[in-house]
Every structure is written in C-alpha cells, then in structure tokens.
Amino acid sequence: MNYFRTFTKGLIKENPVLVMLLGTCPTLAVTTLAMNGLGMGAATTFVLVCSNVVISLLKNFIPKQVRLPSFIVIIAGFVTFVSFMLRSNFPELYEALGVFLSLITVNCIILGRAEMFASKNNVRASFLDGLGMGLGFTLALILIGAIREVLGSGTFFGLSIGDWFQPIGFFSSPAGGFFVFGCVIALVNVLSNYKMSSKKIGCASCPNASACGQAEKGEIAE
Amino acid sequence: MNKLLVSPSPHFFTKTDTSAIMFDVILALFPALIAGIVFFGPRALIVTLVCVVSCVAFEWLVRKIMKRSNTIGDYSAVVTGVLLAFNLPPAIPIWMAVLGSFFAIVIVKQLFGGIGQNFANPAITARIILLASFGTQMTTWSKPFGYQGGVDAVASATPLADLYWANPWDLFIGNVSGCIGEVSALALLLGGIYLSFRKVINPLVPLTFIGTVFVFTWVLGENPVNHILAGGLMLGAIFMATDYATTPPVLGGKLIFALGCGIITTLIRVFGNYPEGVSFAILLMNLLTPLIDRIPMVNPIGKRKKGGAA
Numbered sequence: 001m002n003y004f005r006t007f008t009k010g011l012i013k014e015n016p017v018l019v020m021l022l023g024t025c026p027t028l029a030v031t032t033l034a035m036n037g038l039g040m041g042a043a044t045t046f047v048l049v050c051s052n053v054v055i056s057l058l059k060n061f062i063p064k065q066v067r068l069p070s071f072i073v074i075i076a077g078f079v080t081f082v083s084f085m086l087r088s089n090f091p092e093l094y095e096a097l098g099v100f101l102s103l104i105t106v107n108c109i110i111l112g113r114a115e116m117f118a119s120k121n122n123v124r125a126s127f128l129d130g131l132g133m134g135l136g137f138t139l140a141l142i143l144i145g146a147i148r149e150v151l152g153s154g155t156f157f158g159l160s161i162g163d164w165f166q167p168i169g170f171f172s173s174p175a176g177g178f179f180v181f182g183c184v185i186a187l188v189n190v191l192s193n194y195k196m197s198s199k200k201i202g203c204a205s206c207p208n209a210s211a212c213g214q215a216e217k218g219e220i221a222e
Numbered sequence: 223m224n225k226l227l228v229s230p231s232p233h234f235f236t237k238t239d240t241s242a243i244m245f246d247v248i249l250a251l252f253p254a255l256i257a258g259i260v261f262f263g264p265r266a267l268i269v270t271l272v273c274v275v276s277c278v279a280f281e282w283l284v285r286k287i288m289k290r291s292n293t294i295g296d297y298s299a300v301v302t303g304v305l306l307a308f309n310l311p312p313a314i315p316i317w318m319a320v321l322g323s324f325f326a327i328v329i330v331k332q333l334f335g336g337i338g339q340n341f342a343n344p345a346i347t348a349r350i351i352l353l354a355s356f357g358t359q360m361t362t363w364s365k366p367f368g369y370q371g372g373v374d375a376v377a378s379a380t381p382l383a384d385l386y387w388a389n390p391w392d393l394f395i396g397n398v399s400g401c402i403g404e405v406s407a408l409a410l411l412l413g414g415i416y417l418s419f420r421k422v423i424n425p426l427v428p429l430t431f432i433g434t435v436f437v438f439t440w441v442l443g444e445n446p447v448n449h450i451l452a453g454g455l456m457l458g459a460i461f462m463a464t465d466y467a468t469t470p471p472v473l474g475g476k477l478i479f480a481l482g483c484g485i486i487t488t489l490i491r492v493f494g495n496y497p498e499g500v501s502f503a504i505l506l507m508n509l510l511t512p513l514i515d516r517i518p519m520v521n522p523i524g525k526r527k528k529g530g531a532a
Contacts, residue, residue, distance in 0.1 A: 168321075170355040179329075 006125050010132030017140040018188040022108040026100045027141060028177040034157050037145030039093040041138025043086065043101060045131070047078045048110050052118040052130035059119045071114045076105045109137060140184070147180050148172060240337065244297035246422045250413035251304050251461065257396050257406035262312035263369030266402045269319055270307040276323035277303035284332045298337045302326050305345035308403020308457055309501065310352070312364045318356060322348040338467045342508045346462055346501045353501075363399035393451035404454040414460035424473065427480045428459035434484025442492050455487065458500035468508045474519035475511075482507045 016022045026044075030036045054074050055062075062070045083101050086094040094101065104110065113133055118126040150156055152171030170176045258266040281299040285292055293299075306326050310319060326348035331340045353360045392398055396406025404410075418425040432450050440446040449455070459480070463469065469479050483503045490499025 166356070168355040169357070170351050173354055175354070 003125060003128055007128040007132040010129065010134070010136040011139065012136070012188065012192055014133075015136040015140060015188065016109040016112075016133050017137055018185050019192070020112075021185075022112055023137060024181075026103065026107065027144065028174065028181060030097055030100055031141055031145040031148055031177060031180075032152065032172050033096070033155075034142055034145035034149045036093070036096050037141030037143075038138065039086070039090070040097055040100065041134070041141045043082045043097070044104055044107060044109070044137055045134025046082055047075060047104055048113060048134040048137075049127060049130040050078045051075045051110055052113055052126040053123055055114045055118040056121060056123045056126035062119075067119065068111075068115070071111060071119075072105065075110055075114070079105045109133060144177075144180050144184055147184070148176060152176060240296040240298065243422055244301050246417060246420050247301050247461070248297060248304065250416045250422075251301075251308070251403070253409035253412045254308060254403045254406060254457070255304070257409040258308070258312070258402040261366040261396055261405055262364055262402060265364075265369065266312045269310060269312060269314060269316070269402060270304060272316055272319050273307035273310075273323050274300055274303035276320045277306065277327050280324055280327040281332070284328050285336070288332070290336070293337055296337060299327060302331070302344045304403075305457075305461060306348050309345060309349040309401050309454065311360060311362060311400075312402050313362055314352075314359055318352060318359060322352045325351050340467055341511070342505055343462050343465050343468050346458075346504050346508075349501050350505060365399055366397050366405070388445075388448050388452065390447050390451060393448060398452070400452075401454060401457075404457045407451045407456045410456040410460055414456075417460070417464075423460070423464040424476060426473070427464050427469075427476050428456075430477050430480035431459035431463050431484045431487075432456070434481050435488050438485060438488040439492065442488070444492060449488075449491070453491075453498045454500040458487075458504055459483070462504050463507075468511060470511055470514045472519050475514045475517065478514050478517070479507050479511065482510065 010016065012019075014020060017024070017027050023044075026040055030040045051071070051074050055071060058070075058074075079102065082104070083094070086097070086101065113130060117129045121129070146156060148171045150161060151168050152173075154161055154165045154167040171180065255267075255270060258270070277299045278294050282292065282294050285294075303323060303326075306322055307319065310322065326344035330342055330344040330347045331337070334340045388398070394407050396409065398405055414423070414425070414428055417423045432455060435455060436446045436450050439449040463480055463483050470476050483500075486503035486506055487499045490496055490502055496502070
C-alpha cells in the first residue's frame with residue numbers, strides 16, 4: 001500500500017465534500033464564516049483520525065453484526081471529548097457551531113471512513129486516511145467559508161476588507177451557501193479534469209469503487 | 223425535370239420566430255417605460271438602459287466564453303434587461319443594476335443552457351437575489367414627480383404598506399412610489415392587451431392570476447381593488463407569469479400555474495413579512511412547473527376512453 005497516496009487522495013481526488021458529496025449538511029450550515037469552517041474542520045478531523053485509529057485497532061474484536069453501533073459509540077465518545085474541549089477553551093466557536101458539533105457523530109464522512117477503510121486496513125494507513133480526509137474536509141470548508149464571508153459579510157477571518165465593499169447578503173443566506181457549494185464543486189471538477197464521458201458514468205467512476213468492490217463484479221449497470 | 227423535391231416535414235413555416243415575439247414584448251413594455259420616466263424622471267430611463275446594455279453585453283460575453291452561438295440577435299436579453307429594470311426602484315445604485323443583470327443572464331439563464339432552457343425567470347430571480355442582499359437600497363422608493371423638486375431619493379413607503387386607504391385612481395394611473403415599471407396599472411394593461419391581440423400571450427393567464435388575488439384578498443377582508451392595482455401584480459401577471467420557458471406549455475397547466483401564483487402572492491402579502499409577494503410567487507411556481515407538466519391534460523389522438531370505443 002502506498003501510504004503517501006492514502007494520505008493525499010482525500011485532499012482533491014476523493015475529497016469527501018467536493019467529490020463524494022458527503023457531510024453536506026455541516027458544510028452548508030456552518031460556512032457563513034471562514035473561522036467556523038476552520039473550527040468545524042479541525043473538530044471533525046480530530047474525531048475522524050481518532051476514530052479511524054481506534055476502529056482499526058479493534059477491527060478484529062468487533063463482531064460484524066454489531067459493527068455500526070460499535071463504530072457510533074466510539075465516534076460519539078470522541079465527539080463528546082471535542083465538544084467539552086471547545087466549550088471550555090473556545091466558547092465563541094462552540095456557540096457558533098451549535099448543534100452541528102454534536103452532529104459530527106452522525107457525519108457520513110466519519111462513519112463512511114470507518115466502514116470502508118479503517119475496519120479493513122492497518123492502523124498506520126487508517127491514521128493517514130483519516131488525516132487526509134479530514135484535511136480535505138477542512139480545506140473545503142475554509143474555501144467555501146472564505147468565499148461566503150468575503151462576499152456576504154465583507155470580512156476575511158473576521159478582518160474587514162475595507163469600507164468600499166458593499167457586502168452582498170445573498171451569500172450569507174442558505175441559498176448563497178448552495179450556490180457557492182455548487183461553484184466550488186464545478187471548480188474541483190475542472191481541476192481534477194473530470195469529463196462527462198459515457199465511460200465514466202456508472203459504478204466504475206465512483207470514488208468509492210475500489211472499496212465497494214461492486215464495480216469489478218460488473219453487476220451494477222454501466 | 224428535377225423540380226420534385228422530397229423532404230421530411232415540416233413543410234410550412236410561420237414567419238413568427240423568437241425575435242418577432244420578443245420584439246412584440248418590447249413594444250408592449252413601452253407604455254410602462256414611458257410611465258416610469260414620467261413619474262420618476264430621467265433616472266428611470268438611465269437604470270433601464272444600464273440593465274438592457276449590461277444584459278446584452280453579458281449574454282454576448284458569456285456565449286463567447288462558452289464557445290456557443292451568438293444569441294443576442296433574438297432580443298431576449300433586451301426583454302430580460304427591461305423586465306429587471308422594471309423590478310428595481312428608480313434610485314438603485316447603478317452597480318447593483320449591473321450585478322442584477324449578471325445574475326439574470328449569466329447564472330440563471332446561460333448556465334442552464336440559454337434561451338428556452340432556464341427553469342426560472344431570470345429577471346424575477348435577479349430581483350429576489352438583490353432584495354435578499356441589499357434590503358435597504360431595494361426598498362428606498364422615490365416619490366412620483368420628486369425629481370422635479372430636486373428631491374431625488376426619499377425613503378417613502380409603497381402603497382402596499384398601507385394599502386387599505388390608498389387612492390385607487392392614483393394606483394391605476396401610477397401616481398405612487400414603487401419600482402420603475404410596476405407603478406402604472408394602466409400602462410401595463412395597454413401592453414397586456416396588445417400582447418393578447420397579437421396572440422403572444424394567452425389573456426386567461428394574467429386574468430386568472432389577478433382574479434385569484436382579487437378573490438382571496440376579498441375573502442380575507444382586504445381591499446381587493448387596491449390589491450390588484452398596487453405593487454408588481456400587473457407586471458408579474460402580464461409579462462412574467464406568461465414567460466414561455468418557465469411556465470407550463472398547455473392551457474390547463476398555465477391556469478394551475480396562474481392560480482398558484484395568485485394564492486402564494488395573497489398569502490405573502492397578507493400574512494408574510496414582505497409587503498410584496500409577486501416575485502416570490504412566480505419563482506416558486508416556476509420551480510413547480512415540471513411537476514405541473516406531469517399532470518396529463520392533453521389526450522393523445524386516438525386514445526380510447528375507458529370502457530368504450532374512441
């Protein structure tokens with residue numbers, strides 16, 4: 001296994017938010033400010049790395065039938081830890097993230113990596129996978145948050161970009177969130193040279209194809 | 223002797239094409255433009271020209287960048303520009319009008335494939351984005367004839383804010399504050415009659431829309447006459463609820479569309495936070511149009527009735 005590839009694939013090629021379209025709810029909800037994006041990304045990355053490592057360690061002890069509840073218990077433990085940490089050290093960020101901090105527990109990215117990667121690979125690979133996916137998530141959130149903050153509030157990480165700029169309130173609204181999200185996905189598609197060819201539509205083009213294994217069987221329609 | 227040509231149908235073409243229809247719409251919009259200039263002065267004309275020029279320029283530019291055929295010749299961008307300007311207050315900063323044109327043409331129209339492919343009305347959507355972004359500037363109304371006294375942009379309420387006691391005659395003529403093109407019901411009706419006469423629009427659609435608002439505001443104890451004369455109802459019902467691309471194609475669907483528009487407009491006006499609901503109503507019904515299209519309303523030729531011969 002190529003450990004470097006395991007780490008970098010989460011950044012662009014299999015970016016959890018922008019390519020796999022997981023974790024859309026927190027992405028749209030907390031990205032009105034770049035700082036919130038950074039905080040949400042960091043908290044999720046921490047939980048993702050820790051849960052990946054622990055689940056990878058325990059993968060031979062967790063019975064297959066109850067693996068999902070077991071994963072959730074492990075993830076929820078780390079989320080509780082992060083939420084207490086933020087509450088005592090960064091109360092403003094804690095207030096801004098609100099319920100979405102607790103909802104990291106059910107974030108599809110974390111459960112998805114546990115189910116598809118950590119429960120099948122060794123600790124080192126799982127750690128790198130969690131770190132890469134978490135960083136990809138964080139970068140996407142910071143990017144969307146920065147665009148929405150600059151255009152919608154006229155600030156960048158809380159610093160005013162000048163009085164000459166009239167903030168466009170649309171970008172702070174949920175509709176603006178969807179709009180920026182779509183534009184960034186389009187940008188990533190251009191960057192990763194995605195082409196809508198007939199070959200690529202179907203199971204084989206899915207970023208999860210290697211983990212899912214259905215594409216090789218050829219059972220799912222092209 | 224090779225005069226006998228074999229070709230697939232259609233063999234006859236009407237002379238009506240997109241540019242002819244759009245030209246009719248532009249003509250029909252002229253009375254309202256003149257009314258806007260009379261009541262709000264040269265500023266109204268400047269805003270309209272800025273919107274038209276920037277809409278056409280964006281259309282040309284974005285088609286060029288996307289390497290598609292040039293479509294500014296069909297005048298649809300001109301219509302979008304005029305309709306957008308008609309939905310803006312006269313004192314709006316010029317750059318906001320340009321930004322609105324950008325949203326209307328580039329985002330709403332061209333990103334979805336250009337004329338005939340957009341699912342929402344470009345001018346309406348751009349107006350809503352501007353309203354959501356710049357609430358203050360979008361609701362700073364000029365008093366009619368205020369430009370003659372040197373007082374340009376005075377923040378004054380539209381008649382919608384205090385509708386019950388407004389003078390219906392002023393509302394009909396347009397001697398009230400409001401957006402550039404929406405104030406004069408008379409001028410808009412002239413345009414609507416011209417379009418119906420030219421068979422560009424079906425008059426049943428605006429009549430259903432306006433009639434629904436009349437009935438429902440009456441039932442809810444409002445002043446129904448003032449409700450149908452004030453705000454953007456005439457403009458929306460005649461020129462925007464009849465847009466070809468964003469409304470159902472068959473008559474039954476059109477009437478459901480107009481009915482829905484009227485109900486949503488009334489609900490927003492009477493119970494909502496915004497004084498005006500026409501633009502939101504039309505946008506919401508634009509989004510429902512694909513669903514309305516699924517209701518079977520036209521019997522295919524030769525379809526058998528249940529239990530009997532055709």
